[in-house]
Amino acid sequence: MRFSKFLKVEADIVVARHALVMDETKSKAEPVIFLHPEFAKRSGVNDGDVVEVEANGRIVKLKVKLSDKAPESGGVIPNGIYASYLTNFDGFKRFKANIEVSEGELTSVEELLGKIKS
Amino acid sequence: MIMICPGCSCLCDDVYIKEGKVFNACRRGKEIFAKYNENRAVARVDGREVDVDTAIEKAVEILKEAKNPAIYGLDTTVVEAQKIAIDVAEKLNGYIDDNSSFCLGELVEAVLKGEMPTTTLDEVRDNAYVLVYWGTNPYHSLSRHLSKYTYYPRGKKRPRGYDEDRFLVVVDVRRSETAVLAKKNARFIRVDDDAELVDSFVKVVEGKAAKYAKDAGVIINEMKRADFNVIFGGLGLKYGLKDLNQFKEMVKKLNEVAPVYFIPAGFHGNMRGFNETLFERVGHVNKYSFRDGKSDEEFAFTELLKNEKIDAALIVGTDPVYSLPFEVSSKLGKINTIVVDPRMSFTARIADVVIPSAISGVEAGGTMVRSDGVRVKLEPLEEKEVNDVYILNKIKEGL
Amino acid sequence: MALNPMDIYKLLPKTNCKKCGEATCMSFAFKLLNREKKLEDCKPLYEDKKYERQRKKLEEMLKPLEEATETGLIVDESLCTGCGNCVVVCPVHVEKDPKGAAVGNGPTIDDPILRVEDGVVKVINMQACRRYGKNRVLCVVCRENCPSDAIRFLEG
Numbered sequence: 001m002r003f004s005k006f007l008k009v010e011a012d013i014v015v016a017r018h019a020l021v022m023d024e025t026k027s028k029a030e031p032v033i034f035l036h037p038e039f040a041k042r043s044g045v046n047d048g049d050v051v052e053v054e055a056n057g058r059i060v061k062l063k064v065k066l067s068d069k070a071p072e073s074g075g076v077i078p079n080g081i082y083a084s085y086l087t088n089f090d091g092f093k094r095f096k097a098n099i100e101v102s103e104g105e106l107t108s109v110e111e112l113l114g115k116i117k118s
Numbered sequence: 119m120i121m122i123c124p125g126c127s128c129l130c131d132d133v134y135i136k137e138g139k140v141f142n143a144c145r146r147g148k149e150i151f152a153k154y155n156e157n158r159a160v161a162r163v164d165g166r167e168v169d170v171d172t173a174i175e176k177a178v179e180i181l182k183e184a185k186n187p188a189i190y191g192l193d194t195t196v197v198e199a200q201k202i203a204i205d206v207a208e209k210l211n212g213y214i215d216d217n218s219s220f221c222l223g224e225l226v227e228a229v230l231k232g233e234m235p236t237t238t239l240d241e242v243r244d245n246a247y248v249l250v251y252w253g254t255n256p257y258h259s260l261s262r263h264l265s266k267y268t269y270y271p272r273g274k275k276r277p278r279g280y281d282e283d284r285f286l287v288v289v290d291v292r293r294s295e296t297a298v299l300a301k302k303n304a305r306f307i308r309v310d311d312d313a314e315l316v317d318s319f320v321k322v323v324e325g326k327a328a329k330y331a332k333d334a335g336v337i338i339n340e341m342k343r344a345d346f347n348v349i350f351g352g353l354g355l356k357y358g359l360k361d362l363n364q365f366k367e368m369v370k371k372l373n374e375v376a377p378v379y380f381i382p383a384g385f386h387g388n389m390r391g392f393n394e395t396l397f398e399r400v401g402h403v404n405k406y407s408f409r410d411g412k413s414d415e416e417f418a419f420t421e422l423l424k425n426e427k428i429d430a431a432l433i434v435g436t437d438p439v440y441s442l443p444f445e446v447s448s449k450l451g452k453i454n455t456i457v458v459d460p461r462m463s464f465t466a467r468i469a470d471v472v473i474p475s476a477i478s479g480v481e482a483g484g485t486m487v488r489s490d491g492v493r494v495k496l497e498p499l500e501e502k503e504v505n506d507v508y509i510l511n512k513i514k515e516g517l
Numbered sequence: 518m519a520l521n522p523m524d525i526y527k528l529l530p531k532t533n534c535k536k537c538g539e540a541t542c543m544s545f546a547f548k549l550l551n552r553e554k555k556l557e558d559c560k561p562l563y564e565d566k567k568y569e570r571q572r573k574k575l576e577e578m579l580k581p582l583e584e585a586t587e588t589g590l591i592v593d594e595s596l597c598t599g600c601g602n603c604v605v606v607c608p609v610h611v612e613k614d615p616k617g618a619a620v621g622n623g624p625t626i627d628d629p630i631l632r633v634e635d636g637v638v639k640v641i642n643m644q645a646c647r648r649y650g651k652n653r654v655l656c657v658v659c660r661e662n663c664p665s666d667a668i669r670f671l672e673g
């Protein structure tokens with residue numbers, strides 16, 4: 001079921017390294033997006049929400065954390081498989097995405113690996 | 119025992135381990151040492167576990183049969199292994215590339231070719247006044263850059279604190295953690311289009327009006343007060359500018375009025391090592407084709423994959439499935455892939471052949487090159503026999 | 518009694534005259550609480566007779582702040598990346614460890630105040646902190662240079 005009262009909003013996404021969200025052992029990836037508090041407020045998104053992030057026709061579900069270090073018109077997705085899945089080469093570090101509050105499971109790494117392998 | 123941390127191109131040289139604790143390394147560095155035994159790769163062929171020799175044999179077979187093989191990665195391994203990897207690429211008459219082709223390779227190349235004046239981080243610590251961080255947030259990517267080398271340490275000619283003896287400039291599209299530090303004697307410039315700021319610096323030197331004339335003017339005046347200033351350029355700069363020549367011109371222009379050096383902000387532990395090693399051999403820093411005898415955009419690993427120009431890839435110590443855009447990484451599933459890595463990386467999990475290796479700096483020694491070009495010798499805690507040098511040598515012999 | 522900036526603010530002149538170097542009286546109140554400003558920095562409070570009563574009250578109110586015996590330094594390890602900024606800027610380290618922390622390396626003295634261990638900063642020797650003991654000063658240097666607000670002081 002969808003939350004129909006929430007609208008899709010366009011967000012500026014910056015892809016950047018994040019020292020608190022990384023795994024040097026290359027085993028895990030955290031499905032997280034850091035949204036600017038102002039942007040989140042404007043868009044009706046709360047800390048801890050699950051959001052659908054859509055870009056270039058691909059979708060991932062990420063957990064929202066708020067960070068005032070994020071761009072005011074959107075958020076930061078840490079370097080890694082989730083950001084990589086969404087981007088295209090020409091928008092490798094910065095791209096536009098649609099964000100919508102959602103529910104259910106966060107996108108798993110296995111799901112994305114499956115798409116790459118197939 | 120004092121160790122070199124291989125975690126990023128800062129290659130910090132004051133890390134030690136005592137009573138099971140890692141001292142002085144940042145969070146990333148600590149993970150490498152403390153978790154060295156987690157998620158280790160196991161030798162595999164087509165998903166079956168095999169012994170290492172069998173995996174190497176299979177790798178040789180794939181490479182021999184390939185019509186268009188590429189070697190990719192190598193930014194976290196030592197120079198000694200990078201050299202052998204280049205031999206392998208030459209023997210195969212194939213392609214070789216690393217992450218720098220979509221990272222800071224172009225900037226390193228400009229430095230190696232002498233197109234921008236450069237210096238070392240030790241010189242920066244002792245002498246630098248204006249420090250410009252452009253399109254990089256070292257707090258997350260090179261955590262100790264400011265504290266160990268640039269803004270915070272006292273230097274010979276900069277004995278007073280950061281708030282008197284340094285002038286910090288941060289250029290970014292957002293107010294990053296590093297930007298937050300730009301308080302007193304400092305400047306944060308938020309840009310949308312990096313080219314406009316580059317242009318403003320040039321115009322201000324020429325005495326003309328420009329969009330960021332005020333900021334650029336203040337910074338240029340500060341630069342004039344010192345005989346040593348430095349710009350650190352990161353990925354944001356590379357992707358923010360369509361044409362890096364503009365930036366090189368700007369650095370030249372600034373040097374008409376004050377000494378300004380350039381150092382690539384940094385990257386994987388030994389990315390610069392790869393650039394320099396390949397540069398010494400063939401005169402190019404990355405995306406090189408031995409068959410064509412030249413370097414070109416179309417030989418970048420990402421382009422080769424996207425355009426389906428290769429049928430096999432030997433991937434060493436890097437994780438393209440994790441880091442490359444889907445349109446590129448999804449093609450990996452369609453070719454023969456061999457992964458050499460200490461960890462069961464994302465790419466290893468979808469690869470045809472996995473060859474487990476040693477962690478450079480922890481289980482294997484050798485040379486790495488810091489972001490500023492300084493060569494550093496790594497001493498392992500314990501020497502593992504099967505390391506990148508061993509594996510790549512075996513492959514080379516097998517061909 | 519816990520101090521809060523609102524109570525302080527109520528007793529300030531509330532004219533936002535900026536003479537203290539702050540844009541508003543409210544931000545001055547915050548800085549007072551963080552010991553980054555002294556009450557004397559608010560000139561009108563001392564110069565204008567009509568504020569005398571308020572000033573006396575404020576002086577009374579701020580006393581516990583001056584007398585705090587603990588340095589009150591708190592590190593939130595979940596925010597710390599081990600960047601080492603705090604270790605290197607600390608003026609006590611600079612003085613005592615000229616070959617270590619002062620030049621950007623990990624501390625080489627046995628009893629640094631702060632040290633990065635297992636990737637995050639740990640408080641090792643609180644007693645050496647300038648906020649501690651009889652001759653304390655209201656140092657905030659480490660906190661000011663923490664990019665992720667991982668360092669806080671008890672009072673604010």
Ligand code: SF4
Nearest residue numbers: 123125129130144147
């Ligand atoms: S800054 Fe880089 S080299 Fe230094 S400890 Fe951290 S990861 Fe290691």
Ligand code: SF4
Nearest residue numbers: 534535536537542559
């Ligand atoms: S000087 Fe006093 S009255 Fe003026 S803003 Fe500061 S606190 Fe308020």
Ligand code: SF4
Nearest residue numbers: 607646647656658659
């Ligand atoms: S408050 Fe000052 S003296 Fe105390 S640890 Fe922080 S920087 Fe050092």
Ligand code: SF4
Nearest residue numbers: 597598600601603663
């Ligand atoms: S400055 Fe902040 S993030 Fe850096 S080591 Fe100190 S507490 Fe941790």
